[in-house]
Amino acid sequence: MLAITPTVRNLLILNILFYFIDSSVFSLKADFALRPVMSPDFHIFQFVSYMFLHGGIGHLFSNMFGLIMFGPLLERIWGQKRFLIFYFVTGIGAGLLFSGIGFYENWQLAKAVEIYTQNPTPDGFADFLSKHAEAYYEYRLQFVNDFEANPTNSMYIQQSIKDVGDVYANALSIPMVGASGAIFGILMAFGLLFPNTELFLLFVPFPIKAKYFVAFYGLFELYSGIQNAQSDNVAHFAHIGGMLFAYILLRYWGTQKSNFY
Template sequence: MLAITPTVRNLLILNILFYFIDSSVFSLKGQFALMPVMSPEFHIFQFVSYMFLHGGIGHLFSNMFGLIMFGPLLERVWGPKRFLIFYFVTGIGAGMLFSGIGLYENWQVAQAVELFTQNPTPDGLADFLSKHAEPLYEPNLGFLNSFEGNPTNSVYIQQSIKLVQGYYAWSISIPMVGASGAIFGILMAFGLLFPNTELFLLFVPFPIKAKYFVAFYGLFELYSGIQNAQSDNVAHFAHVGGMLFAYILLRYWGTQKSNFY
């Protein structure tokens, strides 16, 4: 590991400082975490501010470890200005991709909620839960059975409407935090610029070249994002977004050879 470079050091300090304020002084997430676009709490500046907040000490440590492991070499190659541009472009790009996919998914849920409220039936509720709110399906089986036995009961109808509307309200209130998008962008850049560098990983008993590690990690994150496990709190598409924007930016810089390293 190279000595920590100035920009990496400053980013490290800022992330630790904001984590300390958020966890020990007053909460910053309510205003500065990246909210879904359809949320009334969404603000455009959150595409930047979310990068400096973290969900816990483990989350912070893993991101900062990646920053100090791979960031200094890139900063030495590019210089502080270009490295900082790269960091923010990949972090903001990660948030944009994540938000774009979330917007599409939440729009689908909103349409389904509207259709259900116009015709609240037991079959419609079962269909909504199975397609859009699978974790709620089994916990509400008892209610579903009761609703099927009394499909015109006004109490059950109102409860079913409240259930689907509540799920939608929950789905547009989940914030995203963390520098992971930018860190995965750094990882992608490292793999592209130093593809044959051998990495020694904690749980792998043999060295692995950076290009293979990055390719495997990218495919894993893409697969995990498509699977979209609702019990998984990891923003996989933000990771993919960071890697994608890193690739695009490096290809663009590659066409500007006179301005590149």
């Protein structure tokens, strides 16, 4: 492994420092995590600040491990300024893609809430939960059955309206944190610039070329993002966004041959 370069070292220090403050001094996530665009708590600066917050020590470790494994070589090739530009472009790009898809999903959810509120029925309630809050549906199964047995009861009607409103409010309250988008951008760059470099990975008993590793990871993240398991808290589309913006940026830099290195 190459010695840690200045920009990688500074990013490592900042991420660890902010994690320590957030976990031990006072919470930073309420203001600086990336909130859904439709949330009243959303601010434009969160597209940068979210990159320096993490959900736990394991989350921090995995991202920083990727940074120190693949970042130094890229910084040595590009220089500090270009590497830092790359890091922030891919991290912000990851947030933009994640937020764009989230905006569409929340807009669809808001429409579903409006439609249900105008015509609250037991079947409509069960259908809403099965489509938009499957885990919550299991939790509220007894209420669903009671509502079906009493479809004209105003108490059940009002409670069902409150429940669908709570599902929407919960969707707008879920933040995103982590440097994963930028790290996946770094991984993408490594795979594009050094495609035939063989990587030795934990739990894989044979070396794998960087280009295949990156392709597999990208396809896995795309599949996971489309599946969108509600029990899965991983921001897969942010990972894809980091890789996508890395590809675009490298292709752009590739047209600027005199300025690339």
